[in-house]
Amino acid sequence: MATTLSSIQAPVSTICASSQRPHCPTGTQSLLFVSKPSNYTIFAKTSYSFKPSKIRPITAPRATPSSSPPTTFHGQCYVLGDNIDTDQIIPAEHLTLVPSKPDEYKKLGSFAFSGLPTSLYPIPFIQPGTDSTQYPIIIAGANFGCGSSREHAPVALGAAGVRAVVAESYARIFFRNSVATGEVYPIELEHEGVNKQCTTGDIVTVDLERNVFINHTKGKEFVLKPIGDAGPVIDAGGIFAYARKTGMISSVV
Amino acid sequence: MATTVVPPHAAFFGAKKEIGARSSFSPSISAHRCRKHSLNKVLAVMAPAQPSRAPATTGSVKHGMTMTEKILAKSSDKSKLEPGENIWVNIDVLMTHDVCGPGTIGIFKKEFGKNAKVWDREKIVIIPDHYIFTSDERANRNVDIIRDFALEQNIKYFYDIKDLSNFKVNPDYKGVCHIALAQEGHCRPGEVLLGTDSHTCNAGAFGQFATGIGNTDAGFVMGTGKLLLKVPPTMRFVLDGEMPHYLLAKDLILQIIGEITVAGATYKSMEFVGSTVESLNMEERMTLCNMVVEAGGKNGVVPPDETTFKYLEGKTSVNYEPVYSDESAKFISEYRFDVSKLEPVVAKPHSPDNRALARECKDVKIDRVYIGSCTGGKTEDFMAAAKVFLASGKKVKVPTFLVPATQKVWIDLYSLPVPGSGGKTCSQIFEEAGCDTPASPSCGACLGGPRDTYARMNEPMVCVSTTNRNFPGRMGHKEGQIYLASPYTAAASALTGYVTDPREFL
Numbered sequence: 001m002a003t004t005l006s007s008i009q010a011p012v013s014t015i016c017a018s019s020q021r022p023h024c025p026t027g028t029q030s031l032l033f034v035s036k037p038s039n040y041t042i043f044a045k046t047s048y049s050f051k052p053s054k055i056r057p058i059t060a061p062r063a064t065p066s067s068s069p070p071t072t073f074h075g076q077c078y079v080l081g082d083n084i085d086t087d088q089i090i091p092a093e094h095l096t097l098v099p100s101k102p103d104e105y106k107k108l109g110s111f112a113f114s115g116l117p118t119s120l121y122p123i124p125f126i127q128p129g130t131d132s133t134q135y136p137i138i139i140a141g142a143n144f145g146c147g148s149s150r151e152h153a154p155v156a157l158g159a160a161g162v163r164a165v166v167a168e169s170y171a172r173i174f175f176r177n178s179v180a181t182g183e184v185y186p187i188e189l190e191h192e193g194v195n196k197q198c199t200t201g202d203i204v205t206v207d208l209e210r211n212v213f214i215n216h217t218k219g220k221e222f223v224l225k226p227i228g229d230a231g232p233v234i235d236a237g238g239i240f241a242y243a244r245k246t247g248m249i250s251s252v253v
Numbered sequence: 254m255a256t257t258v259v260p261p262h263a264a265f266f267g268a269k270k271e272i273g274a275r276s277s278f279s280p281s282i283s284a285h286r287c288r289k290h291s292l293n294k295v296l297a298v299m300a301p302a303q304p305s306r307a308p309a310t311t312g313s314v315k316h317g318m319t320m321t322e323k324i325l326a327k328s329s330d331k332s333k334l335e336p337g338e339n340i341w342v343n344i345d346v347l348m349t350h351d352v353c354g355p356g357t358i359g360i361f362k363k364e365f366g367k368n369a370k371v372w373d374r375e376k377i378v379i380i381p382d383h384y385i386f387t388s389d390e391r392a393n394r395n396v397d398i399i400r401d402f403a404l405e406q407n408i409k410y411f412y413d414i415k416d417l418s419n420f421k422v423n424p425d426y427k428g429v430c431h432i433a434l435a436q437e438g439h440c441r442p443g444e445v446l447l448g449t450d451s452h453t454c455n456a457g458a459f460g461q462f463a464t465g466i467g468n469t470d471a472g473f474v475m476g477t478g479k480l481l482l483k484v485p486p487t488m489r490f491v492l493d494g495e496m497p498h499y500l501l502a503k504d505l506i507l508q509i510i511g512e513i514t515v516a517g518a519t520y521k522s523m524e525f526v527g528s529t530v531e532s533l534n535m536e537e538r539m540t541l542c543n544m545v546v547e548a549g550g551k552n553g554v555v556p557p558d559e560t561t562f563k564y565l566e567g568k569t570s571v572n573y574e575p576v577y578s579d580e581s582a583k584f585i586s587e588y589r590f591d592v593s594k595l596e597p598v599v600a601k602p603h604s605p606d607n608r609a610l611a612r613e614c615k616d617v618k619i620d621r622v623y624i625g626s627c628t629g630g631k632t633e634d635f636m637a638a639a640k641v642f643l644a645s646g647k648k649v650k651v652p653t654f655l656v657p658a659t660q661k662v663w664i665d666l667y668s669l670p671v672p673g674s675g676g677k678t679c680s681q682i683f684e685e686a687g688c689d690t691p692a693s694p695s696c697g698a699c700l701g702g703p704r705d706t707y708a709r710m711n712e713p714m715v716c717v718s719t720t721n722r723n724f725p726g727r728m729g730h731k732e733g734q735i736y737l738a739s740p741y742t743a744a745a746s747a748l749t750g751y752v753t754d755p756r757e758f759l
Contacts, residue, residue, distance in 0.1 A: 096384060
């Protein structure tokens with residue numbers, strides 16, 4: 001017997017374009033806009049004490065059922081341009097790996113961004129001989145994740161250790177898959193051209209409570225669009241977990 | 254089955270954003286600047302984008318719905334809906350293949366239980382097509398996984414292949430999923446079709462809502478037969494004028510993508526209307542809708558008509574109900590094209606929106622030509638290529654790979670006479686022109702695939718291809734250069750060894 005939907009209620013606008021998320025507090029998170037310039041300078045001053053060169057990335061632990069969801073991500077960033085498509089994120093020859101199998105999930109992670117042309121991106125995303133990345137945060141331009149509907153793309157990033165992507169804009173299927181799987185937070189920047197002001201290896205912080213992206217190395221801050229209703233879904237671990245956590249579908253054996 | 258649907262989203266799309274009409278996912282600045290330069294040189298064959306009229310500010314305005322809105326309304330049991338609403342949609346057909354099937358099945362079993370049953374064994378179509386003719390063990394195993402599942406669930410439509418050495422001895426095997434869906438009658442006007450592949454939008458040619466989804470969403474549909482979808486606003490593309498004899502639908506869609514960029518239709522529906530569209534056969538309409546995703550589009554639609562109904566005769570016994578956009582429907586933007594003024598175009602490396610006139614690329618030396626995929630490997634596509642080879646009478650100057658999309662296409666190549674050839678088949682013409690023998694039907698090298706995939710680009714080289722994407726590494730090698738083109742342009746280029754406008758031969 002197929003699971004019936006009698007107890008499913010539509011999650012509140014979970015899969016949606018960021019432009020259409022209301023800029024108002026949701027029930028689960030209060031979203032504060034950092035709008036006053038003075039706040040920026042206060043932030044920037046305290047961050048100058050950081051020595052970026054040899055810091056190991058420290059990131060907030062992935063949300064587990066008993067812990068509260070992370071509100072900040074911190075570590076080195078990897079910087080990309082516009083229109084990074086799914087073939088660059090995970091080349092098609094690796095799609096024989098099945099993401100729902102744990103060992104193949106890990107292997108997928110080891111191939112994340114192996115499709116990037118080395119002439120444009122000489123720094124490898126994953127050090128040869130290792131299977132996960134030292135860059136938990138991606139900074140990108142417009143239309144990130146365009147191309148295929150393959151879920152292997154956000155999965156490879158999550159498996160490699162990426163916690164958040166901070167981009168100007170997203171292609172819709174990638175955005176949707178990121179939220180549905182809960183693998184990475186797809187966060188949008190308020191303004192264009194931020195990736196041009198960042199360099200791979202910069203130490204950054206993504207603050208989802210204040211909706212601010214801080215580049216400590218460059219001493220700059222940028223405004224983020226609130227993740228809105230997609231946030232709780234990713235926090236829970238994806239659409240199925242969210243549906244169960246909120247009582248929308250009953251737990252199945 | 255009681256389902257509660259959330260009230261329409263506060264940031265309702267229509268009211269605020271249609272002036273200027275561009276999506277908030279604006280294209281990259283540098284791409285936009287480049288485009289401005291090239292726009293100065295292109296003939297003004299296109300009226301500027303027209304924003305639709307703003308609704309009256311007092312009270313609600315009664316207006317009709319677009320095709321996409323109507324299909325989604327019907328499938329969610331709502332009488333009316335607006336772009337921006339999130340709604341639970343009943344799915345008519347779910348398709349998956351060998352690459353995403355195993356992952357989808359894994360999620361289905363994990364979330365619904367290892368003994369769970371799919372929502373409807375007749376509404377799931379499982380089509381191995383991506384990595385078939387390879388010795389890659391994992392690829393072969395993935396076909397086994399979907400077979401085991403199809404048997405366990407008694408899936409009605411599973412187009413199996415067991416003997417990889419000879420596709421012809423596998424009576425059930427079809428080939429490329431999107432073409433198989435059409436040929437086997439799974440695409441019907443007014444319905445909702447989802448597939449674990451971005452080119453699922455191909456089926457919009459039949460006047461249905463069809464779009465690509467990931468494994469997790471597909472796993473959800475497998476168990477429930479529903480999915481939460483956001484209603485997209487519709488961009489209207491009016492294509493009028495007589496189709497010049499040297500143009501194909503591929504030229505039209507490359508023209509459009511070049512115009513609006515790879516993010517121009519993000520989260521939107523693309524509706525294709527006009528006298529030119531009406532003159533296209535079903536396979537050409539499929540080519541048009543196939544590449545909607547390359548503009549970021551959610552889905553594409555063509556209004557069904559006699560051409561559609563005739564194609565469907567004998568293919569399906571399921572009743573269908575065509576829907577059409579209302580006169581008073583609201584479109585977020587409208588683009589008009591005088592097709593009679595257009596010229597053959599290509600998309601240069603490394604983006605489907607990097608549009609250029611084919612004749613302006615005539616100094617680009619190429620290493621090979623690839624004719625295949627859901628976009629350019631259908632019977633009509635091969636017929637078009639054959640026409641060019643026939644007109645020339647000469648041999649190709651570079652390796653020319655031919656990969657029919659499905660078994661049916663392969664059979665057509667060897668049996669249908671090419672008009673004006675005195676009874677020759679495509680295969681004969683291809684042989685006389687020195688092309689490679691048509692290969693086993695599958696997705697082939699369109700997306701690279703395992704290393705031993707036929708026609709995979711394993712060294713950096715320049716290729717003119719009838720496929721759909723040319724991002725770095727798409728066909729295998731990261732430094733490969735792919736020029737996307739129509740079958741006419743691809744065949745013409747094969748004959749000269751350079752990117753060539755087909756008017757050289759036609």
